[in-house]
Amino acid sequence: MNKFTLSLTAGLCLGLAGAVQAKAPPVKIAVLTDMSGTYASMGGPGSVAAAQLAIDDCLAAECKGMEISLVSADNQNKADVGAAKAREWFDRDGVSAIADLTNSAVALAVQGIAKEKNKVVMFSGPATTGLTNDNCSPVGFHWMFDVYSQSVGGVKAMIDKGGKSWFFITVDYAFGHSLQKGAEDMVKQLGGTVVGSVLHPLNVPDFASYLLQAQNSKAQVVALANGGADVVNAIKQAREFGIVAGGQRLASLLIFLSDLRALGLQNAQGLTYVDGFYWDFDDGTRAWSQAFSKAFKGQKPTMTHAGVYSSVRHYLKAVAATESVQGDVVAAKMREIPIKDPIMHNASIRPDGRVIHDMYLYEVKTPAESKNEWDLSKLVATIPAADAFQPLSESTCPLVKKS
Numbered sequence: 001m002n003k004f005t006l007s008l009t010a011g012l013c014l015g016l017a018g019a020v021q022a023k024a025p026p027v028k029i030a031v032l033t034d035m036s037g038t039y040a041s042m043g044g045p046g047s048v049a050a051a052q053l054a055i056d057d058c059l060a061a062e063c064k065g066m067e068i069s070l071v072s073a074d075n076q077n078k079a080d081v082g083a084a085k086a087r088e089w090f091d092r093d094g095v096s097a098i099a100d101l102t103n104s105a106v107a108l109a110v111q112g113i114a115k116e117k118n119k120v121v122m123f124s125g126p127a128t129t130g131l132t133n134d135n136c137s138p139v140g141f142h143w144m145f146d147v148y149s150q151s152v153g154g155v156k157a158m159i160d161k162g163g164k165s166w167f168f169i170t171v172d173y174a175f176g177h178s179l180q181k182g183a184e185d186m187v188k189q190l191g192g193t194v195v196g197s198v199l200h201p202l203n204v205p206d207f208a209s210y211l212l213q214a215q216n217s218k219a220q221v222v223a224l225a226n227g228g229a230d231v232v233n234a235i236k237q238a239r240e241f242g243i244v245a246g247g248q249r250l251a252s253l254l255i256f257l258s259d260l261r262a263l264g265l266q267n268a269q270g271l272t273y274v275d276g277f278y279w280d281f282d283d284g285t286r287a288w289s290q291a292f293s294k295a296f297k298g299q300k301p302t303m304t305h306a307g308v309y310s311s312v313r314h315y316l317k318a319v320a321a322t323e324s325v326q327g328d329v330v331a332a333k334m335r336e337i338p339i340k341d342p343i344m345h346n347a348s349i350r351p352d353g354r355v356i357h358d359m360y361l362y363e364v365k366t367p368a369e370s371k372n373e374w375d376l377s378k379l380v381a382t383i384p385a386a387d388a389f390q391p392l393s394e395s396t397c398p399l400v401k402k403s
Contacts, residue, residue: 043102082106124307144307284342
């Protein structure tokens with residue numbers, strides 16, 4: 001063997017060794033959520049626990065040998081606070097991606113910043129469809145639910161039961177406005193009418209005046225376009241106010257497992273709602289929910305917690321595959337590889353950043369039907385992924401127009 005051949009062989013060996021040893025740069029995931037306010041139980045510390053589970057699971061598989069860290073902060077449900085924290089994380093702290101964002105106003109603000117900084121952001125907590133319409137981003141992904149998905153099954157179920165006339169009690173910010181509009185559009189599309197609506201501030205303790213207006217409207221359905229502690233208080237007070245006893249139906253357009261547990265079956269029984277994840281759906285959801293419970297004070301996960309896990313896990317798989325944390329590079333890989341986890345069923349990512357997947361219509365059990373403290377709901381129907389979200393043909397996202 002001559003010197004040239006030896007040199008070439010040595011070079012190839014070094015190159016192969018380098019390829020084997022190559023790995024992604026350090027990754028820092030951030031969870032920006034409501035830690036202490038009205039949405040803390042459906043997101044909050046549970047979202048941080050879910051993100052850590054995703055990191056641990058990936059380190060045991062595709063992410064072996066990678067350096068991954070996790071930080072979190074309270075967005076206080078204020079767009080300026082969330083935006084400032086996102087800029088600080090991106091500019092100073094080396095954050096690679098942000099997850100959760102349990103507030104639509106905060107989410108919209110952070111979407112623009114992440115796009116500017118070429119950083120991936122994954123939304124599991126907010127509901128506004130603006131994230132995948134006019135404000136869409138090549139590095140933004142709306143993971144779990146939105147106002148359209150919450151309207152399709154819930155509104156149809158009520159109208160099928162004879163609830164043709166509707167009155168809305170709506171929280172007064174982007175999320176509530178968007179949730180009401182999506183439901184109103186569906187009501188009208190299905191032949192119903194909207195007889196009135198009233199706005200309330202975020203985190204209001206007393207719903208008496210709003211419920212009185214709903215009662216006086218004589219609407220067959222009183223729809224709650226709010227969430228978190230607001231929806232819990234509104235449902236409890238509606239029962240006390242005699243809304244249901246008086247013949248009106250009560251519909252929650254967005255409610256979480258944590259809310260149902262706070263309400264108790266006596267208050268929540270018979271309520272129909274749409275969900276993207278329920279802990280007792282199948283063997284996969286039960287096994288993952290058990291792992292979550294061990295990691296988070298014995299609690300079962302909400303669909304926000306499940307969405308945080310799924311999105312962070314998928315992001316990390318893409319980072320491992322690309323050996324990069326550059327936003328556009330990772331985002332392209334996220335769209336390319338399939339979403340496979342215990343959370344999502346029939347999932348895929350569209351050009352507008354909307355992650356579509358099967359959604360489910362549930363009904364809250366009666367106290368007599370429940371077998372344990374977390375046995376709260378029964379499956380009524382599956383809403384296929386293709387039907388559960390706004391049709392891509394209706395999207396106003398510039399990325400769709402270009403595709």
